[in-house]
Amino acid sequence: MSTLKVIQIGVGPIGQKVVKYLLEREGMEVVAAVDPAPDKNGKDLGEVCGLDKPLGITVSANLAEAMKNSKPDVAVLCTTSSMEKAVPQIEEIISHGLHVVSTCEELSYPWDTQPGLSKQLDEAAGKAGVAVLGTGVNPGFLMDFLPLAMTAVCRKVESIKVSRIQDASVRRIPFQQKIGAGLTLDEFEAKKQTGTLRHVGLAESVQMIAARMGWKLDRTEDILTPVVAEQEITTGYVPIKAGMAAGVRQIGKGIVGNREVITLEFVAAVGQADPADTVEITGDPPIKSVIPGGVNGDVATCAITVNAIKTIVSAPPGLRTMADIPPVTFFESF
Amino acid sequence: MSTLKVIQIGVGPIGQKVVKYLLEREGMEVVAAVDPAPDKNGKDLGEVCGLDKPLGITVSANLAEAMKNSKPDVAVLCTTSSMEKAVPQIEEIISHGLHVVSTCEELSYPWDTQPGLSKQLDEAAGKAGVAVLGTGVNPGFLMDFLPLAMTAVCRKVESIKVSRIQDASVRRIPFQQKIGAGLTLDEFEAKKQTGTLRHVGLAESVQMIAARMGWKLDRTEDILTPVVAEQEITTGYVPIKAGMAAGVRQIGKGIVGNREVITLEFVAAVGQADPADTVEITGDPPIKSVIPGGVNGDVATCAITVNAIKTIVSAPPGLRTMADIPPVTFFESF
Structure with a gap:
């Protein structure tokens, strides 16, 4: 060729x-x-x-x-x-x-x-x-394509949950800044209002899954909160004191009636324990798939x-x- | 529609x-x-x-x-x-x-x-x-499509290993018979010669992966051995004494030069510990994905x-x- x-x-x-x-x-x-x-x-x-x-x-x-x-x-x-x-x-x-x-x-x-x-x-x-x-890795793969592809072996799918839990200590400094690591909770809230903390693409991943499953969503949610340091964290580019933001947790939901059929949890925080990319399909058969450590996003x-x-x-x-x-x-x- | x-x-x-x-x-x-x-x-x-x-x-x-x-x-x-x-x-x-x-x-x-x-x-x-x-689940998904799809996020792939480890205790009696559970090792060997113990599709999975990766295989291997019971197993449809076959282990390999670039390990045995479907990609980034318990094949x-x-x-x-x-x-x- x-x-x-x-x-x-x-x-x-x-x-x-x-x-x-x-x-x-x-x-x-x-x-x-x-x-x-x-x-x-x-x-x-x-x-x-x-x-x-x-x-x-x-x-x-x-x-x-x-x-x-x-x-x-x-x-x-x-x-x-x-x-x-x-x-x-x-x-x-x-x-x-x-x-x-x-x-x-x-x-x-x-x-x-x-x-x-x-x-x-x-x-x-x-x-x-x-x-x-x-x-891209996300959106485009980990939180939409991959869970969709996993449903191939399911006779029935009731709900899909995906979580991407990342330890931002190993990521670039601009990434740590982007997720609000080291901000006070007030600073975090102020930055959140500017829209720059948001992981772009969660809504798109929710919609891709819903469309392909044939689920007509009544509503979606996109909830952004700080991951608060429980104790001082020194693995990032700045020391993070207890009570400050170590990063961001964003949850995207797709809801039919009162059933939460899609839940996408995106966490990126300095010092975050147990990083992993996990797909959980509630259905027949139920499927749980884990990538321990998670996929390097860059x-x-x-x-x-x-x-x-x-x-x-x-x-x-x-x-x-x-x-x-x-x-x-x-x-x-x- | x-x-x-x-x-x-x-x-x-x-x-x-x-x-x-x-x-x-x-x-x-x-x-x-x-x-x-x-x-x-x-x-x-x-x-x-x-x-x-x-x-x-x-x-x-x-x-x-x-x-x-x-x-x-x-x-x-x-x-x-x-x-x-x-x-x-x-x-x-x-x-x-x-x-x-x-x-x-x-x-x-x-x-x-x-x-x-x-x-x-x-x-x-x-x-x-x-x-x-x-x-099908395998071939068709777990040991070929899924590892291929996982390579999407890799800048480089050196080798792909997939293992499907199944505890046959929970499967149909004909399945337990098919994998030779409860046979003496001589009976297992005799049955192996008839070709009926073989999991069909491992060679096809090896070839699908190789073709899509662009790897020209110099040779392939397909090795079938019994899983030998180390102690008596009573979870199957017949009791299996120590030293008898509890099931089958089949390994498919794809080899380029002296590099084993594809390794597919299929194990189905009564009483098999730690059943799981695992993909391991050696590359950048390396990726390990596990479905603990494995996917129900039927x-x-x-x-x-x-x-x-x-x-x-x-x-x-x-x-x-x-x-x-x-x-x-x-x-x-x-």
């Missing part, structure tokens, strides 16, 4: 890692990159990604410029968590006839949260003859994005989700 | 359970059944399945007879583990324009073990415009067969496998 040409759009921390992972893989080639940031635009992509040698690819300020000198087959888009911001970017990309794999969290299953934009994007992709996918999101390229380029045109394409897997050659 | 009409072909223990599960589901209707066995042919399907009321469906002796009075959309085929035996049956079914979901183990991934028959079947299904799938195979109907009727025509169709899941309505 001929080599698949990839353009990387957005060269922040995630985009940089995607580029590194792409360089490791056979059958795929990075041919262009776009990032309008003044410290990236015009520089060599290798330099921007912190590699020890240049790649001979200059980061373009915009897509039109990048397309002048390259003929990519697929774009990897790592610019935003917001569907609203992503859609105009994707519409521009697909107008060039490129498939799209994006880490945009809200794109992972936008059919219920953003039905209008989803339909618009689906139609545009269909017309352009390309497929568009939002993926590696996993970039890996699944790269792996999804192979699946998306042969998927039916339109807005796709992880629930309606063949399984994304690692592969040694394209 | 209109109701999907199903014909059940083969009404042995698995076929009977599939019928029961189909009757529970919305959007699917059993409209006909075929089984040439003298104790089934001509009887009401409800009676054959041990239901407390007739279904008004007479079990036909052959497909031609069944098709005279019904217009099914899809056939569920539960007649054989053998690809060679299944292919002529499937060719007859698809000549009527029906999609096929089958529990035939060797059909789960026959591309490497039976390349000629696979190509022949793929072409016939393509011409008929229908999709054909072999599935329920799971019939459930995944019923669940796969929804996915297969909209899959591209041809011979499909669990690795190349969207994820099979439970669903409440069609």
